[in-house]
Amino acid sequence: INLSLSLSRSQFCEDCRLYFRESCPHHGSPTFVSDPLVPECLPSRALLTLPEGLAIKERPEGGLGVWCTLPSIPRGCIFGPYEGEIVTERSNCTVYSWAIRENGSYYYVDASDETKANWMR
Incomplete structure (x- = not known):
């Protein structure tokens, strides 16, 4: 897996401290x-x-x-x-x-x- 490419297309949830693609599974879309x-x-x-x-x-x-x-x-x-x-x-x-x-x-x-x-x- 190309981590840099994967992360570049992701968003970051400030609450979960996790990356996501469409929306955070816990906090929804930014x-x-x-x-x-x-x-x-x-x-x-x-x-x-x-x-x-x-x-x-x-x-x-x-x-x-x-x-x-x-x-x-x-x-x-x-x-x-x-x-x-x-x-x-x-x-x-x-x-x-x-x-x-x-x-x-x-x-x-x-x-x-x-x-x-x-x-x-």
């Missing part, structure tokens, strides 16, 4: 939070994709952070996916790049361009 639909190429697209109930604010220690404006976020809630441009060469990555392993190879999602990225950058 809650997925979608971004609002915003066309690419808008200058502040990344900020406009922020889901309801979240806010981007300055952090006391500097930089930006994402804050919940609701009383709470349900445990096991899933945000994403991380959006940006697909990059195949690691040398083209930035601090906004995530590595994705698929079928034993890596590609990267670079969110440095705010017109193509979402709020998760």
Whole structure:
């Protein structure tokens, strides 16, 4: 069994601490939070994709952070996916790049361009 491939197509239950495919046998399906639909190429697209109930604010220690404006976020809630441009060469990555392993190879999602990225950058 290819454990890395198997786990990459699975979800993780925070309560059971187990991986599952469709839904957790004990806690059901997770809650997925979608971004609002915003066309690419808008200058502040990344900020406009922020889901309801979240806010981007300055952090006391500097930089930006994402804050919940609701009383709470349900445990096991899933945000994403991380959006940006697909990059195949690691040398083209930035601090906004995530590595994705698929079928034993890596590609990267670079969110440095705010017109193509979402709020998760």
